[in-house]
Amino acid sequence: MQVPAPIAYERATSLSNAIELLSRHGPESRIIAGGHSLLPMMKLRLARPEVVIDINDLAELDYIRANSDHLQIGAMVRHASLMNSDIANRYFPIFREAETVIADPIVRNRGTVGGSLCQADPAEDLAAVFAALKASVVITGNNGSRTVPISSFHIGPYMTVVEPDELLTEVIVPLRTHVGSAYEKVERRAGDWGIASVGAMIVLNSGQISEAGIGLAAVRADHFRAVEAESFLLGKQPTADVIAQAALIASENCQPVADQRGPEDYKRHLVKELTTRALNRAIDKAREEGT
Amino acid sequence: MQVSMTINGEQVSREIEARLLLVHFIRETAGLTGTHWGCDTSNCGTCVVLMDGVPVKSCTVLAAMANGRNITTVEGLETNGELDSVQRGFIEMHGLQCGFCTPGMMLTARWLLDNNPHPTDAEIREAISGQICRCTGYENIVRAIRWAAEHESGTGHNITEGIGA
Structure with missing residues (x-):
C-alpha cells in the first residue's frame, strides 16, 4: 500500500x-x-x-476571461474546464487539442493549469502549449505580484522560479489576429506522457509568417521551445520546403534521451514529423482566420 | 484532524491522520468496501467515486481534501432498493467478469449519462479511458453503458446533472 x-x-x-x-x-x-x-x-x-x-476552495483563481489584448487563465482552472472553454478555444484551438491527450477524463476533472506548470514535469504538455503561445505567468507573494515570461519560468526539470512563499496565480496569453494553433503528440497508450509532443502557433501577415511559436515537450528542449526553428520561419512564405526545414531545425535543437519510451533518433524523428504536422495545421487555421 | 463528509447521504465524521487517502477513509473508516483500491497511482480507476457529483480517483485525493464534500460510492447508486439503470446494464450485458473495475466503471458511466444521455460508442470509450479492466472486457462494458442509456427510467436520481463533462 x-x-x-x-x-x-x-x-x-x-x-x-x-x-x-x-x-x-x-x-x-x-x-x-x-x-x-x-x-x-x-x-x-x-x-x-x-x-x-489545499487551495481547492480558491474559486477566485478559477476563471478564463479575455480582454481586448489578453486571455487570462486562473491557476485553479481544471484541465477539463480549459478543454471545454469556448472562449479559450475560440482564440487558440491548441488548448482543446492538447487537453484531449492529457491524462484521462477523470484526472482532467482534478488537475489544474497552475499545478501542471508548477510541477514542471519535462513532458508536461501545457508547458509546450504555453511556450508556443509565448505566455506569461503571474506569481503572487507577500510583496504583491510579478509577471514572468514562460521562457524564463522553468529553471530545470521539476524546478521553476516560484519561491517557497509564492503561488502561481494566473497565465496570460497575448491575443493575436490571423493566428492559428495546433498540437501533436505521440504517446505509448491513451493518457500517457508523450514520447514527443509539439505545439505550434503561427501568425500570418499578407501571406508571410510574422510570428511563430513552437513548443516541445518530453525532448529536453530549452524552456520547452524551439527558438531556432521559430526564428527561421519569420518573414518567410509558409511553403512545404520552409516548413520541412523548420521541422528539421526543431528536431536538431533539442536533447532527447533514450529511455523506456524510445531511442534518441526515434524521438528526433517524431519532433520533425510532429512539427511539420502542427505547423501545417496551424498555418491552415491562420489562413481560415484571415478570410 | 477531524473530518466530516457526506457519503451516500449519510454524514460521516472521524478523527484521522491528515495523510489518509479518501479511498481508505471510505473503505476502512466508513466500512464501504464497494469502492475498490487498485493501482495506487491514479491509472486504473477502480477507486473512482463521485465528489460533489464529479468522478475522482479516490486514491489520489486526501480524505482531508474531501472534508465537507458530498461523496457518492457504488453503494449509493441504487435508490430505494431499485438498481440504477447502469447497474442493470452491467447485469444485462454481462459488463463484468472479475468485477474489480466495476464500481469505478459504473460511477463514471452514471456521470457520463447524466451529462450526455445519448453517447456514441466513441464517447463511452473516451469516458472510461481512465479506467482499466483487468479482464479486458471492454466490449461488454461499452454495451452495458449503451444498454443503460437506452433504458434510463427517467426517474433516476441524476446525481451529477449539470456538473462537468
Whole structure:
C-alpha cells in the first residue's frame, strides 16, 4: 500500500490566506490543488512536504476571461474546464487539442493549469502549449505580484522560479489576429506522457509568417521551445520546403534521451514529423482566420 | 484532524491522520468496501467515486481534501432498493467478469449519462479511458453503458446533472 508520509494539512480560505500559510510554514510546505502529481510523488517519497496547503476552495483563481489584448487563465482552472472553454478555444484551438491527450477524463476533472506548470514535469504538455503561445505567468507573494515570461519560468526539470512563499496565480496569453494553433503528440497508450509532443502557433501577415511559436515537450528542449526553428520561419512564405526545414531545425535543437519510451533518433524523428504536422495545421487555421 | 463528509447521504465524521487517502477513509473508516483500491497511482480507476457529483480517483485525493464534500460510492447508486439503470446494464450485458473495475466503471458511466444521455460508442470509450479492466472486457462494458442509456427510467436520481463533462 502506498501512502504519503505524515503531514499536516491546511485548507486555504483565500489567496491572501494561502500566501500567509506558505509564509508561516516555510519551505517544507507545498500547495496542493488537483494533487495528481504531488500525491503520487509523496507516496513514493520523491516529495516529502511537512505541510500541504489545499487551495481547492480558491474559486477566485478559477476563471478564463479575455480582454481586448489578453486571455487570462486562473491557476485553479481544471484541465477539463480549459478543454471545454469556448472562449479559450475560440482564440487558440491548441488548448482543446492538447487537453484531449492529457491524462484521462477523470484526472482532467482534478488537475489544474497552475499545478501542471508548477510541477514542471519535462513532458508536461501545457508547458509546450504555453511556450508556443509565448505566455506569461503571474506569481503572487507577500510583496504583491510579478509577471514572468514562460521562457524564463522553468529553471530545470521539476524546478521553476516560484519561491517557497509564492503561488502561481494566473497565465496570460497575448491575443493575436490571423493566428492559428495546433498540437501533436505521440504517446505509448491513451493518457500517457508523450514520447514527443509539439505545439505550434503561427501568425500570418499578407501571406508571410510574422510570428511563430513552437513548443516541445518530453525532448529536453530549452524552456520547452524551439527558438531556432521559430526564428527561421519569420518573414518567410509558409511553403512545404520552409516548413520541412523548420521541422528539421526543431528536431536538431533539442536533447532527447533514450529511455523506456524510445531511442534518441526515434524521438528526433517524431519532433520533425510532429512539427511539420502542427505547423501545417496551424498555418491552415491562420489562413481560415484571415478570410 | 477531524473530518466530516457526506457519503451516500449519510454524514460521516472521524478523527484521522491528515495523510489518509479518501479511498481508505471510505473503505476502512466508513466500512464501504464497494469502492475498490487498485493501482495506487491514479491509472486504473477502480477507486473512482463521485465528489460533489464529479468522478475522482479516490486514491489520489486526501480524505482531508474531501472534508465537507458530498461523496457518492457504488453503494449509493441504487435508490430505494431499485438498481440504477447502469447497474442493470452491467447485469444485462454481462459488463463484468472479475468485477474489480466495476464500481469505478459504473460511477463514471452514471456521470457520463447524466451529462450526455445519448453517447456514441466513441464517447463511452473516451469516458472510461481512465479506467482499466483487468479482464479486458471492454466490449461488454461499452454495451452495458449503451444498454443503460437506452433504458434510463427517467426517474433516476441524476446525481451529477449539470456538473462537468
